[in-house]
Amino acid sequence: xxxxxxxxxxxxxxxxxxxxxxxxxxxxxxxxxxxxxxxxxxxxxxxxxxxxxxxxxxxxxxxxxxxxxxxxxxxxxxxxxxxxxxxxxxxxxxxxxxxxxxxxxxxxxxxxxxxxxxxxxxxxxxxxxxxxxxxxxxxxxxxx
Numbered sequence: 001x002x003x004x005x006x007x008x009x010x011x012x013x014x015x016x017x018x019x020x021x022x023x024x025x026x027x028x029x030x031x032x033x034x035x036x037x038x039x040x041x042x043x044x045x046x047x048x049x050x051x052x053x054x055x056x057x058x059x060x061x062x063x064x065x066x067x068x069x070x071x072x073x074x075x076x077x078x079x080x081x082x083x084x085x086x087x088x089x090x091x092x093x094x095x096x097x098x099x100x101x102x103x104x105x106x107x108x109x110x111x112x113x114x115x116x117x118x119x120x121x122x123x124x125x126x127x128x129x130x131x132x133x134x135x136x137x138x139x140x141x142x143x144x
Contacts, residue, residue, distance in 0.1 A: 011113070018109050019102075026098055031057060032065040033102055036074055039089055040099045046088040074098065 016030055023030050035051055045054060048066050052059045066089065069075040074095040077087040091099060114122055 014113075015109055018112070019105055022101060022105050026101070028098070029065060029068075031061055032069055032074075033098070035062065035065050036069060036091065036095055036098060037102045037106070039075070040091050040095070041103070046090070047086065048089065069095075 019030060019033065023033055026033070028036075034055065034057070038051060038055055039045065042054075045051070048059075048062050051057060051062050051066075066075065070077060073092055075089050076092055078090055080086040080088055117125075
């Protein structure tokens with residue numbers, strides 16, 4: 001059990017370390033890059049609240065970084081029809097270069113993570129993750 005938690009923590013730390021040079025080059029904090037990539041990679045999520053709930057980033061940290069991304073022209077806020085208090089976030093044209101660089105970094109990270117692992121092992125790993133995800137969904141449904 002603890003090994004699973006440790007590997008998740010180590011993966012997160014390694015990813016942050018791996019992305020640090022890109023963030024420095026772009027002049028963006030890691031959280032800002034993460035928010036931008038999350039919104040670009042997951043188009044069904046469109047609000048700061050989605051970022052908080054799905055990515056488990058503290059609301060004040062999301063707010064500060066969303067404001068920065070809007071101020072710097074990477075995101076725009078769009079009104080939500082029928083709810084004047086709610087806004088959706090959309091990536092701008094200016095953000096596309098950053099998103100492309102971030103996605104490239106994500107692909108490099110995944111390649112590095114699976115280095116020296118044959119195709120059968122990778123397939124078994126992803127199959128196991130799929131089963132774990134299904135079991136977790138079932139547990140939440142039964143106990144939620």
